[in-house]
Amino acid sequence: MLYKKVGKIKEEISAIGLGCWNFGGQWDTSNDENAVKIVHAAIDNGINLFDVAPVYGFGKAERVLGKALKDGKRSKVLIATKCGLVWNEKHETKNDLSKKNILREIDESLERLQTDYVDIYQLHWPDHNTPIEETVSALEEIKKAGKIRYIGLSNFSQKDVETFMTMIEINAQQALYNMLERNTSSYHNIPLEYKTEDEVLPTVRKYQQAFFPYSPLFQGLLTGKFKPNGNFSEKDIRNENPKLRGELFKKYYEGVVALEKFADKIGKPLNEIALNWLRQKDEVTSIIAGASSVAQLEKNVHSTTWDLSQEELSEIETIIEPYRYM
Template sequence: MLYKNTKRIKEDISVLGIGCWNFGGDWETSDERSADRIIRTAVDLGINLFDVAPVYGWFQAEKILGQTLKDANLRDKVIVASKCGLTWGDDHVTANDLSKENLFKEIDGSLLRLQTDYIDIWQLHWPDHNTPIEETCEALSEIKKSGKIKYIGLSNFAQKDMVKFDQLVGVDVQQSLYNMFERNATSYHNIPLEYKTEQEVLPNVKKYGQAFLPYSPLFQGLLTGRFSKNKNLSKSDIRNENPKLSGDKLEIYLDGYEKLEEFSKEIGHPTNEIVINWLRQIPEVTSIIGGVSSVKQLKKNIDALRWDLNENEIERINEIIEPFRLMP
């Protein structure tokens, strides 16, 4: 396994992390037993970053991660990154709430579900424009002083707001949507994004010495060959809610994937390895947050770290994906 650290986080972070969204049952290929095996195997293979959130599976992903870490006595060997700021009712309709009252409530809830007394990286999941930034920062400062969190992160935030958060409380980590086909995307699952990753986030990550955790690195499976023009997902799969994975938009992305697949055959490495390798060579990328549905898939992703793209290969890839650089 390869590791990185940053000016803000001196601890070694594995360049591959595990995104735990599918552990909560929102994807068709997930169950508690497979999640347990994935977590244990990932740590055995050197992965130490696990990214989760209360909303993943409506608390279930945090519970599963926490239980496995406890049962396997792994808590001190990993970096747990969780999130806060999304609330919901019985109808599972989410709302953004970064109020001081809610953050105090959420930190204790996450600690209980994760069965730990601290969270390494606590990230604000989405912006809340109804709560003053000063109020949110006051809560973050108090929670950090209490020892319940070590590092503060922002996920999906406009960079002008990031600068203000950094001035008030310090931002150690940024997380945003980033993959070969979504480099400066303006939406995610019909949610408008207030940033452009390649144009805005990456320069600031470098400037401020922050860790950067790109999510959806494999475009929810599209960049592994998981999708066809018929898509073939179960009705309960959360990816059905992503408009980019259906209709005319899907066809555009599939055409791009076919070109990458041709290139992968040319150089003799699977497409998923090329995608991970391309992300890994970007200096600002600290750890690639990808979900995996099996130990087999986990090992395939790790295989991407056993070789490097050369300059000519990177140039060829960039030519293939150039049409997607400004895709919304």
């Protein structure tokens, strides 16, 4: 495993992290027993960053990760979980970064994760109904209590990031980023308040923050395994992503077909190419890559054993240029 180091975080972090959304039971590939095996295999392969959130499976993903990290494994890893996206009995969600809610959420996450602290506590989405000062007050309180070590912002505008940084140290950022979603304006129909490549990357570079790109394989599209249609069942949460169905999907699929031809030419798997394209960027610290099996995890890890050449990167750039602002 390769590791990266940034100024805002003491530990070296594995270049490939493990995204735990599919542990929540909302994907076709979700399976609790399999998830535990994936976590253990990730640790054995040198992965030390595990990214999760309360809303993934409405608490389930955190519970599964907590179970997998028992018996001495917790001390070997960095847990990055989130707060601020709450749900009701109907599983309808809303953003809430109020002090009262953050104080409640951290204790519930700690219980589900079976730990006394979270390494990186990330605000999942902005909440413009709560003053930033109130949110910062909550973060200061739980950090002073030893419940969190580092603070991250996920899906925030860089203007808001700068505002937070006048009040509290921000150690990490997380944003949507992959070869076909570079400065995209939405995620699952949710408007994004940032352009990753144009705005987030310069900020994390300037302040030596860790940067964790999520959806690096475009929820499976960049694995090269998708067909023109019928890629998952009706129960799979990816149905909520308009980019994976209809006319939008057709446009993105064209890009994947071109990338598959490039992959065949250089004799490398598309998923590894997609991960290396990210990893070889200086601003990218750890890639939040999900895995539905130990074999898939090992393929992700294998991407760290080789590099794309400058000529190959230039050819990729030509292929994906039409998607820079799509």
